[in-house]
Amino acid sequence: MRVLVVEDFEVLAQSLATGMRREGMAVDVALDGVTALEHLSLTRYDVVVLDRDLPGVHGDEVCRRVAADSPSSRILMLTASGTLRDRVGGLELGADDYLAKPFDFPELVARVRALGRRSAPALPPVLACGDLTLDSSRRVATRAGRHLDLSPKEFALLEYLLSCAGRVVSAEELLERVWDEAADPFTTTVKTTIRRLRAKLGDPPLIATVREAGYRIGTP
Amino acid sequence: MTARGVSLGGLWRARHTVRARLALGYAGVFFVSGLVLLAIPAGFVHGGSTSSAVTAHPSGPGTRVDVIARSQHSSDVHQLILGSVVALVVLVAVSGLLGWWLAGRLLRPLRTITETARDISASNLHRRLALAGPDDEFKELGETLDDLFARLEASFDSQRRFVANASHELRTPLTAERTVLQVALADPAGDAESLRVACGQVLALGEQQERLIDALLTLATSERGLDDREPCDLADIAATVLASRSASIERAGLELELALSRAPVDGDRALLDSVVTNLLDNATRYNHPGGRIAIITGTNDDGRTTLTVANTGPTVPPEELARLFRPFERITADRTGASDRHGLGLAIVQAIAEAHHASIRARARSGGGLDIEISFAAG
Numbered sequence: 001m002r003v004l005v006v007e008d009f010e011v012l013a014q015s016l017a018t019g020m021r022r023e024g025m026a027v028d029v030a031l032d033g034v035t036a037l038e039h040l041s042l043t044r045y046d047v048v049v050l051d052r053d054l055p056g057v058h059g060d061e062v063c064r065r066v067a068a069d070s071p072s073s074r075i076l077m078l079t080a081s082g083t084l085r086d087r088v089g090g091l092e093l094g095a096d097d098y099l100a101k102p103f104d105f106p107e108l109v110a111r112v113r114a115l116g117r118r119s120a121p122a123l124p125p126v127l128a129c130g131d132l133t134l135d136s137s138r139r140v141a142t143r144a145g146r147h148l149d150l151s152p153k154e155f156a157l158l159e160y161l162l163s164c165a166g167r168v169v170s171a172e173e174l175l176e177r178v179w180d181e182a183a184d185p186f187t188t189t190v191k192t193t194i195r196r197l198r199a200k201l202g203d204p205p206l207i208a209t210v211r212e213a214g215y216r217i218g219t220p
Numbered sequence: 221m222t223a224r225g226v227s228l229g230g231l232w233r234a235r236h237t238v239r240a241r242l243a244l245g246y247a248g249v250f251f252v253s254g255l256v257l258l259a260i261p262a263g264f265v266h267g268g269s270t271s272s273a274v275t276a277h278p279s280g281p282g283t284r285v286d287v288i289a290r291s292q293h294s295s296d297v298h299q300l301i302l303g304s305v306v307a308l309v310v311l312v313a314v315s316g317l318l319g320w321w322l323a324g325r326l327l328r329p330l331r332t333i334t335e336t337a338r339d340i341s342a343s344n345l346h347r348r349l350a351l352a353g354p355d356d357e358f359k360e361l362g363e364t365l366d367d368l369f370a371r372l373e374a375s376f377d378s379q380r381r382f383v384a385n386a387s388h389e390l391r392t393p394l395t396a397e398r399t400v401l402q403v404a405l406a407d408p409a410g411d412a413e414s415l416r417v418a419c420g421q422v423l424a425l426g427e428q429q430e431r432l433i434d435a436l437l438t439l440a441t442s443e444r445g446l447d448d449r450e451p452c453d454l455a456d457i458a459a460t461v462l463a464s465r466s467a468s469i470e471r472a473g474l475e476l477e478l479a480l481s482r483a484p485v486d487g488d489r490a491l492l493d494s495v496v497t498n499l500l501d502n503a504t505r506y507n508h509p510g511g512r513i514a515i516i517t518g519t520n521d522d523g524r525t526t527l528t529v530a531n532t533g534p535t536v537p538p539e540e541l542a543r544l545f546r547p548f549e550r551i552t553a554d555r556t557g558a559s560d561r562h563g564l565g566l567a568i569v570q571a572i573a574e575a576h577h578a579s580i581r582a583r584a585r586s587g588g589g590l591d592i593e594i595s596f597a598a599g
Contacts (some may be wrong), residue, residue, distance in 0.1 A: 011421060012396035019403035051387055080388040082393075102395040108588035 001116040001156065002026045002043065002177055006036040006062060007051040007078065016045075016049065016108070023109050024152030024159075025116075026180040033057025040066060043176065045073050046116045049108070052079040052090055058095050067094025074115035078103070113137060127162040129218040132206060134162055143201060153178070154197045159218040161207065170214035230378035238330075239323045240285070245313050246319025254308040258301065293352070329358040333429050337365060345373040378455070385548035389432055389562060393425045435564040438494055439547065442571040446488050454483035454492065454517040454527050461496040462515070465504070473509040483525045485596045491572045496527070498565040499592060503531035525596040533589035545570045569594070 003025045007013040010031060017027040028043070030036035033054045040048070040062075048066055051057035059077065066073055077090035077098040090098050096118070097111055103113050113136065117123045127134045131144040136159055141148040150158065156178050161169060170189045175183055184190060194215060198207055288304060333349055333468065340347045351362035404410060404418035458480055469476060496515075503513045511532035519525050536544070543549050547567040573580050573594050584592040 009392045009396055009424060012392065012399055015396060015399045015403050016420075019406065022403075022407065061414075080391040081384060101391040105399050105406070107444065171228050187546075 001046045001113070002028075002041075002180070003047045003049060003116075004028050004030060004036065004039055005110060006030045006033070006054065006059070007049070007119060008032055008054050009051075016105075019105055020109060020112070021180070023113075024156035025112070026156070028181050033059065033062050033078070036062050037065060039181075040070060040073075040107055043181070044070060047074045047076060047112050048091055049076050049078065049112060050095070052077055052086075060090070063090060063093045063095050074118055076108075076115055077107075092147045099198055100177040110137070123163055127159065129162055129206060131155070132162075132201070148200055150197070150200060153193055154200065157193055157197060158201075159219075161215065164217070166216060166218045168210045168213045168216045223574055239327055241322065242323035242327075243316055243320035243572050244397070246322070247316035250315040251308070251312045256312065258304050258308065261300075280590050325413050329353065329362070333358070333362055333365065345369060345376060385563075386436060389548065390429065393429050393432075397422050397425045417445050427494055432562045432564075433560055435568060438491070439564055439568050439571055442491055442568065442575050443495075444575075446491075446575050448488070449486045450489060452487055452492055454496070454525065455480040457489070458496050458515055458517055461493060461500055465497070465500055469500075469513065470506055472504055472507060473511075474504060474507055475510075477512060477514040478594045479516040479518070481516075481518040483519060483527065485525050485576070487576045487596075488572075491575065495528075495569050495572050495594065497530040498569050499527075502565050503529055503533075503590070506533045508533060509533050510590070520595075525595075526593055528591065528593040530585070530591045531589045532585070532587065535588040536584040536590060538584050541584060545580075546580070566592075 001024075003020060005013055005016050005020070005027055006028075007016065008031055013029045013031060017029050020027045028039055028045075031050060031055045032041050036048075036050070036054075037057065039045075046146060050059050050062055050066075052063075054062065063075055063077065066075055074097075075090075075095040078101060079087050079090065079098055080101040081087055087098060087100050096115055101110060117125065117136065123136075125134065125135065125137050132141070133143075134141045134155075138182040139155065141150055141155060141158060157174065160174065160178050172185070174190050175185060179189070194207060201207070206217055210216055282515060311321055329351060332351070336347065336349050348366045350366065351359050396404040400418050400421045404415055406416060456483075458478075462476075462478075500513070500515070507513065513532075514528070514530040516528040516530075517526070545566045548563040549567075569592075576596055578596040579595050581591075581593045581595070583593075585591055
């Protein structure tokens with residue numbers, strides 16, 4: 001899941017990004033509205049975590065632009081306002097959910113995940129392929145009842161392949177959807193992670209390599 | 221039903237006492253002047269007949285005719301007086317009614333003012349009376365009230381903005397503290413080192429909030445006014461502040477120009493210290509490497525004590541100057557939480573200057589940066 005965190009308080013923004021990356025999300029950070037809009041014009045994000053009180057371009061404006069230009073991105077608005085009207089005001093501008101500061105980090109992660117599932121097309125909370133199941137909210141993957149010990153990145157990769165339901169996914173697409181902008185497009189990181197994932201999934205092999213095209217899970 | 225009747229009666233009384241008094245006043249004045257008008261001819265006739273009786277006696281003949289004529293005349297006078305009294309009573313009643321109507325007309329703007337003013341409450345302060353009509357006392361009253369409402373609205377607005385900003389500035393670092401700790405604690409690969417980093421971050425955030433709370437307290441204290449004054453010298457205060465800030469000025473690579481002559485002020489030493497500190501911190505922060513800061517203290521020709529802090533830095537549009545003195549406003553749009561810019565510095569300076577009855581003049585320098593001069597009344 002690709003997430004953009006837009007928050008001007010740098011310590012908070014970096015800490016959120018660290019925590020969410022550990023949860024297997026691909027996270028980019030923007031410290032102001034202008035940078036956020038630049039990021040949004042280049043990449044399609046599943047979820048945008050947006051602080052309402054941004055310097056430069058205000059959070060409300062960013063929210064309006066995201067709702068208009070990238071309707072498939074879900075917006076979670078963070079607000080420090082005390083009054084109910086200001087807190088829920090973002091929903092009228094196109095935000096999908098809001099969280100009042102100070103919030104608990106696990107709650108933020110749960111909400112981002114719920115929003116990510118609603119990113120078109122809507123996905124069920126448990127994805128399956130043959131004897132493989134993946135529960136995206138409980139972060140548990142099993143094969144034939146056996147628990148799989150996956151790293152966050154491997155989990156995210158498997159989740160994305162399953163969400164594509166038999167479609168061939170290119171390495172570039174995986175790099176964009178599962179890795180954040182810090183990933184080097186010329187590395188073999190996708191290949192290595194796929195190899196490790198295949199080893200953990202065991203036999204019979206589930207992930208097929210489609211020559212010159214990419215990877216596919218399950219039957220087409 | 222009864223309660224409503226009573227309250228309506230009360231309303232009627234409350235609304236109409238001035239009207240009733242004015243109407244009664246008109247009628248009363250009319251009545252008195254009518255009586256005086258009646259009394260003059262009546263007294264004249266009465267006095268005239270007495271004097272004619274006195275003069276008639278020595279002449280002797282014709283006295284009888286005189287008496288008959290006099291009785292005829294007196295009955296005319298009585299009829300005239302009776303008619304006048306009836307006319308007076310009718311006219312007093314008419315003038316009372318006219319007075320009632322006239323007072324009602326004249327007092328109508330007052331009623332409008334009362335009703336509108338009652339409607340304008342704290343939540344509806346944007347409404348104005350905006351009285352139309354001639355430039356009379358009522359319009360003057362309306363304009364005065366409109367002025368008052370405008371100032372109240374501005375003050376409520378600024379207070380609302382202040383509270384919203386303060387809550388934002390306090391909640392965000394609090395959220396950051398909580399997130400840093402929760403993320404660090406949830407790290408399965410977390411070790412002593414990662415926890416140490418998290419603790420360091422939380423401590424830094426705590427210090428930042430402490431500074432913000434101190435600044436808010438200083439602002440509130442200075443807005444309340446001065447408790448006690450003592451003779452201070454701004455040159456001394458500036459030198460003391462400079463001693464504690466020289467390291468950070470040097471680190472920023474700034475050149476310092478000083479012209480500290482004696483500048484006596486009767487004031488609160490701690491607050492004046494805060495003025496110099498905030499101005500100097502601002503001048504250091506919003507500067508560029510290799511830039512300059514000038515601090516000048518002294519007395520000018522008309523005996524006023526002045527403190528001037530000038531600095532190079534980013535260009536400030538002149539129309540933005542007033543905004544800088546509002547709480548939580550910053551010169552540049554950045555609010556990266558790593559720094560301790562809470563945006564209260566110049567608001568504090570202004571509040572303290574006002575508490576000392578000093579005036580502030582801020583000027584955007586053409587090449588970028590600010591000139592801020594505070595001028596204290598001659599002590």
